[in-house]
Amino acid sequence: MPADAALLEAARARARALGWDDGLIDRALEHGYGADAIGGALDAKLAGKQASLFLDRPRIPPDLTWMQSPTEWGVRATPADAEHGLTVADIMVGSYGEVPDLWTDRTEIARGSHPAEGTIEDMGYTIFEKAIAWAPSVADLYEEAIRERWAAATDLGWRSLEALPEDIERAICQLMTEQSERAYAQAVVLGRWLPEISYGFVELKLFLGSVIYDLARHAEAFRKRALANGGGLGLQAPTDLVRGAAEARSFPELAAYLFVQDSAMLAFFDEAGALARNQLERDLYALAARDRARLMRYQIERLASYLEAYPDRRVEQHLYLRKAEIRMAREWRDPAVREPLALLLGGGRDGMAQGEAALLAMRRRQVEAYLANLAAAGFERAPRLHSALRAYVEPAAD
Amino acid sequence: MSATPETPALDLSWLDLFDEPAAVEPSDRGLTLEAIAANGLAAREDAPRDMTPRLRGASARANAHRQGLTYQTKADVWADQCLALYEEAVQRQWSSARDIPWGELEPLPDETERAVCQLATMLAEVEFIAGDVPGQWLPSISGDEFEVGLFLMSQIMDEARHTDVFRKRALANGGGLLAQGAGLGLRNLLDAKDFTEMSVLMHVQAEGFVQSMFRMGELIGPTAADKRIFRMAAQDESRHLAFGVMHLKHVLAETPERREEIHHYLDRAEERSGGGSGDVTFPPVFESLAILLGGGRDHFDEGVAKFLLLRRRQVREYLHRLDVAGLGDRRERLGPALTPFAA
Numbered sequence: 001m002p003a004d005a006a007l008l009e010a011a012r013a014r015a016r017a018l019g020w021d022d023g024l025i026d027r028a029l030e031h032g033y034g035a036d037a038i039g040g041a042l043d044a045k046l047a048g049k050q051a052s053l054f055l056d057r058p059r060i061p062p063d064l065t066w067m068q069s070p071t072e073w074g075v076r077a078t079p080a081d082a083e084h085g086l087t088v089a090d091i092m093v094g095s096y097g098e099v100p101d102l103w104t105d106r107t108e109i110a111r112g113s114h115p116a117e118g119t120i121e122d123m124g125y126t127i128f129e130k131a132i133a134w135a136p137s138v139a140d141l142y143e144e145a146i147r148e149r150w151a152a153a154t155d156l157g158w159r160s161l162e163a164l165p166e167d168i169e170r171a172i173c174q175l176m177t178e179q180s181e182r183a184y185a186q187a188v189v190l191g192r193w194l195p196e197i198s199y200g201f202v203e204l205k206l207f208l209g210s211v212i213y214d215l216a217r218h219a220e221a222f223r224k225r226a227l228a229n230g231g232g233l234g235l236q237a238p239t240d241l242v243r244g245a246a247e248a249r250s251f252p253e254l255a256a257y258l259f260v261q262d263s264a265m266l267a268f269f270d271e272a273g274a275l276a277r278n279q280l281e282r283d284l285y286a287l288a289a290r291d292r293a294r295l296m297r298y299q300i301e302r303l304a305s306y307l308e309a310y311p312d313r314r315v316e317q318h319l320y321l322r323k324a325e326i327r328m329a330r331e332w333r334d335p336a337v338r339e340p341l342a343l344l345l346g347g348g349r350d351g352m353a354q355g356e357a358a359l360l361a362m363r364r365r366q367v368e369a370y371l372a373n374l375a376a377a378g379f380e381r382a383p384r385l386h387s388a389l390r391a392y393v394e395p396a397a398d
Numbered sequence: 399m400s401a402t403p404e405t406p407a408l409d410l411s412w413l414d415l416f417d418e419p420a421a422v423e424p425s426d427r428g429l430t431l432e433a434i435a436a437n438g439l440a441a442r443e444d445a446p447r448d449m450t451p452r453l454r455g456a457s458a459r460a461n462a463h464r465q466g467l468t469y470q471t472k473a474d475v476w477a478d479q480c481l482a483l484y485e486e487a488v489q490r491q492w493s494s495a496r497d498i499p500w501g502e503l504e505p506l507p508d509e510t511e512r513a514v515c516q517l518a519t520m521l522a523e524v525e526f527i528a529g530d531v532p533g534q535w536l537p538s539i540s541g542d543e544f545e546v547g548l549f550l551m552s553q554i555m556d557e558a559r560h561t562d563v564f565r566k567r568a569l570a571n572g573g574g575l576l577a578q579g580a581g582l583g584l585r586n587l588l589d590a591k592d593f594t595e596m597s598v599l600m601h602v603q604a605e606g607f608v609q610s611m612f613r614m615g616e617l618i619g620p621t622a623a624d625k626r627i628f629r630m631a632a633q634d635e636s637r638h639l640a641f642g643v644m645h646l647k648h649v650l651a652e653t654p655e656r657r658e659e660i661h662h663y664l665d666r667a668e669e670r671s672g673g674g675s676g677d678v679t680f681p682p683v684f685e686s687l688a689i690l691l692g693g694g695r696d697h698f699d700e701g702v703a704k705f706l707l708l709r710r711r712q713v714r715e716y717l718h719r720l721d722v723a724g725l726g727d728r729r730e731r732l733g734p735a736l737t738p739f740a741a
Contacts, residue, residue, distance in 0.1 A: 037699030040692070044707035047741035054706055062698055066682035067512050071574025077566070085495030088562055091569040108584055110522045110565065113575035120578075121585050123527075142558070143495055151488045153428030161421075170416050177456050184544060185451040185465075187536070187551055194533035194554070195588060199526060202561065209529055209558030216551035217488065219544070220431065223453070227434040230421040235412045236452040239463040246465055246537075335409035349410075356405050363403075391403045 011038060019048040021056070028055035069114035072096065084147070088139040088203055101309075103128045103200025111199050125198035131309030133197060133251050135301035138207040141294045145210035150287055152221035157280045161229045164277055167349045171340035172277065173231030176222040178337060179288075181237040182265075183218035186258070189245045190215070193254065207298065214291040221284055235336045240327040248320075252306060256317045259299050260324035263370035266292040270369075271362065275344040296373060303377035317379065322386050329388030332363060363392045415457045431481040431545055443472045443652070445542045453541040468540040473652035475539055475593050477644035480549045483637045487552035492630050494563035499623050503571045509695045510620050513686035515573035517618070520582065520683050521564040522575070524608065527584040529557030531600050535593055549641060556634040563627055570623075577682045586667060594649050594656070595663045601642020603667060606719055609635040610712040611687075617704065618690045639719065646723035661731065668733025706739075713739035 008025070015025055028038055033055055041051050077091040091097075096112040106122040109115055127133055135141075164172070190212050197205050226233050241261055248254035269289035276282040307314055331337055338359065339352070345362070346355025367389050374381045385393075420437040422429065435441070439455045447470050450462035469475050477483075506514070532550035539547040568575045587604060590596035611618070612635060615628020649656055684705060685698075691708070692701020713736045720728045732740055 033699060036692075036697055037703060040697075040700035040703030041706070044703045046703065046706055046710070049738040049741055050706050050710060053738050054702060059699070062685050062688070062695075063681055064685055064695075066516055066577040066685065067509065069516075069576040071515070071576060073574060074572045075569075075574065076572045077569045079495075079500070085493065086498070086500040086566055086570060087495050088566075091566050093569060096569055096575065107578070108523050108527055109578040110519055110526070110575055113519045113522075114577045116578040123585060124588065142562075146491070146493045146495070146559075149491050151428070153424075153430050153485055153488065156429070158424040158429040167413065170413050173416060174412050181451055181453050181456065181541075184453060184541070184547065188451075188539075188547065189537075191533035191536035191551070191554065195530040199523075202526065202565070205526070205529065206558045206562055209554045212533070212551050213555035216484075216548045219453075220484075220488075220548060224422075224429050224431075224434050227437075227439070228422050228424075228429055232416045232420070233439075233453075233455040234415050234457065236450065236456040236459050236462060238459070239451055239465070242451055243463040243465065329403075333403070333406060335406070336412040338406075339408060339410060339412065352408065360402065360405075388403075 007035075011042060014042045015051070018042070018045060018051070020051045021048060024051060024055060031055065031057065032059040066114075071114075084143065087143045088206065089143070092139065092203075099130060099134065099203070100200055101130045103130070103198050105198070105200070109199060111202055123198075124195065126196045127251055128198050128200065129309075130201060131306050133255070133302065134201055134204055135298045135305060137297060137301055139203040141298055142203065142207040142210050145207070145214065145291070145294055148290060150217070152217055152224055155287075156221065156224075156283055158224075158228055160280055161278060163230065165348060167343060168277060169229060169231040170234070171343040172229075172275075172281070173226040174234035174336055174340040175275070175344070176226035177234040178237040178340075180219045180222035180226065182242065182261075183215045183222065185237075185242040186245065186261075187212045187215035187219065189242065189248075189254070189258075192246075193251060196251065211295055211298075214295070218288050218291070221288075225281065225284060234340075238331040238334050238337060241324065241331055244323055244327050252313065252317075253320050255299065255302055255306075256320035257324045259303065259374070260321060260328055260370060262292065262296055262299050263373045264328060264366045266296045267366040267369035268362070271365070274358075275341070277344075300373055300377045303374070303379060307378055314379070318381070318384055321374075321381060322384070325386040325389050329386065360392065367392045427485070430485050431548075432485075435481060435545075441472055441476065441543055441545070445472070447540055447542055449540070451541060453544045466537055468538055469543075469593065470540065472543060473649055475543050475546045475645070476648050477546065477549075477641045478648060479644045480641060481545050483641055484545060484549045484552055487549070487556065487634075487637055490633060491555070492559070492633075494559055494566055494627075497630060498563065498566075498626050500566075500570055502622050504621070506571065506620055507694065509689060511571060511573040512576065513689040514571075514620060514624060515568045516576040516682050516686035517690070518564040518568040519575045519577065520579035520680070521608075522561055522568065523579045524582060524584065524604075525557050525560035525564060527587060528600065528605070529554050529561065531587050531590075531596060532557075534588065535596060538593060553638055553641075556638070560631050560634065563631065567624065567627060579680060579683060582680060582683075583667070590663075594645065594660065597642045597645050598660055598663055599667055601638050602646060602719055602723070603664070603716065605635050605638045605642065606716050607712045609639050610715045611708060614691075614708055614711070618687065620690060643719050643723045646720075646725065650724040657725070660725065661728065664728065665731070665733070668736055710739045710741075 072094040075094045077093050079086045079090055107120045108123050269285050272285035273282045342352050342355035342359045345358035346352045371382050422433050449464040449468050451465050532553045587600045612628045612632035615625050619625040688698050688701030688705050691704035717729050
């Protein structure tokens with residue numbers, strides 16, 4: 001028997017063992033399939049139906065038109081900083097790095113890829129203008145978030161916690177309950193906006209993904225602290241502020257509204273070490289502050305870009321800021337928000353008078369930081385600051 | 399004129415809310431969500447709910463706003479392993495910038511580079527949508543099942559990383575982004591009107607198909623960097639998939655009357671030409687995979703045979719996962735595009 005015939009017979013035997021139709025191999029050869037294809041199908045141990053699907057029809061040569069898609073062939077992205085690896089900023093090379101002021105494709109096409117022919121369904125995005133949500137540093141902030149990742153379960157010294165006086169522990173737990181809910185609620189609000197952002201601004205969406213994940217970790221970590229040391233969960237956080245964020249009808253409204261809280265939160269965590277009773281809490285506040293500093297950078301850059309692109313929308317921003325200022329001031333007066341802070345700042349229930357004074361000073365710095373952040377974005381708010389917050393930064397009139 | 403804010407009289411009623419103190423001990427995995435869900439704080443099917451942003455266990459405020467409709471039954475969103483899956487996600491975060499050996503990429507034959515880039519282009523699209531979908535559902539999750547929300551938030555981060563790593567791969571070795579993957583059936587993931595519908599279509603079916611492909615990354619990826627990308631992404635996908643399977647299992651156990659409804663979602667998804675989202679039969683994807691699996695354009699037919707093996711693996715693993723979740727009868731009503739691969 002010639003070698004080829006022997007090989008063919010062996011192939012037929014393997015095909016029979018796999019349950020292929022009698023004669024399938026011969027028909028495949030007639031259809032133009034070569035030994036590679038038949039041998040590959042046998043090696044893959046395709047079942048009878050699958051083998052027929054593949055081999056029992058005329059061989060259609062591959063189309064491969066996708067190989068002709070125009071690309072910037074030969075343009076290689078390389079790391080600008082070896083320590084940071086290949087970053088998103090590094091891959092913004094050639095036309096792939098051009099973020100359009102107006103993105104017009106309503107499909108899920110990856111920016112820079114070659115559009116498919118024909119009609120493709122609308123994916124329902126609503127954000128097509130860059131200045132609506134973009135900030136120049138989003139790619140860097142995203143990579144920074146990844147480099148600075150931490151784990152609440154293992155990066156905090158849970159075993160180092162020691163029993164605290166009951167009033168102190170309860171105040172910490174009330175604060176943690178509030179902060180956990182605030183972080184979670186903000187992540188939920190931001191998550192709802194992800195499907196609105198088109199692929200033209202993919203780097204922005206990556207960054208917002210990292211923000212949502214940061215906030216998840218904050219929600220988790222604050223809750224863990226509330227439950228780790230014998231205290232427990234307290235009263236739920238006030239809902240005025242978060243409700244306003246959920247009411248936002250546009251991304252600029254949401255961003256302006258959250259600007260108020262984001263500023264206040266960062267200022268708070270920046271000095272929350274003064275409230276800490278142990279290293280775990282100092283570390284937790286510092287980590288939260290570091291994460292929130294990235295978010296604040298985004299907020300300032302976004303607002304500056306937005307105001308530059310839409311100067312006619314400047315006055316409108318006052319409305320959203322005012323709404324948030326009123327609600328935040330109201331929440332600051334809430335007993336379950338104000339009193340735990342005063343208790344911690346005063347060193348206990350007996351020191352609450354001093355604590356109240358220290359809290360007023362902290363609130364003043366929070367408002368000042370808020371106004372400074374707006375000023376950094378090129379927005380003058382001080383003259384129109386709502387009276388409920390102005391009261392914290394201006395001395396009482398006699 | 400302004401005045402220093404008036405300091406209201408002390409209330410301090412919040413100090414009386416802590417009536418059952420119990421400390422929680424960390425384990426060798428640190429202080430986990432499972433540990434803090436002890437002491438009566440675990441999610442319950444019969445928990446009183448209020449649709450406010452309150453997270454489970456906190457005392458309710460009498461004046462709290464409702465925040466919009468949320469699911470009022472645990473079974474609608476729960477997956478038994480979601481606490482552990484979230485913790486695993488946090489521990490296993492990785493960096494596409496530093497954990498992929500980009501420096502080891504070397505010039506490939508043009509056809510191979512184009513095939514890798516085509517696959518990466520398709521995946522950069524798929525993963526983009528996979529991040530939008532969980533975001534869309536966050537507002538529907540009650541604070542009583544906030545761990546589901548945390549898990550979805552970790553998934554958003556995972557999908558961002560996947561979008562980023564596949565985009566990086568397309569641009570790292572001189573290829574570029576190729577053809578749009580139109581027709582991948584991704585719209586149906588966004589169109590879901592129920593959490594379970596979304597989870598079955600995205601976590602179980604779409605991510606299941608993608609996961610089966612990633613697990614063949616050793617065969618598909620022509621370089622060490624490609625193989626590593628698939629391995630790392632597969633690690634994340636396995637969590638998303640596990641969530642979906644465990645959620646489906648919970649739904650079927652708690653609300654067996656939903657079985658036919660869930661079949662209906664799958665019937666519709668499988669009617670699509672290739673069998674649902676994560677479809678790899680779209681020509682540019684199919685052909686690029688065949689080139690990569692076969693080892694070049696000259697071995698295209700050999701690659702097609704291996705592609706069929708991949709397809710078989712996808713369908714068989716899909717059926718196995720449904721079986722584990724309690725939907726083993728799916729095998730009898732599988733869509734025609736998938737049936738040949740079920741054997």
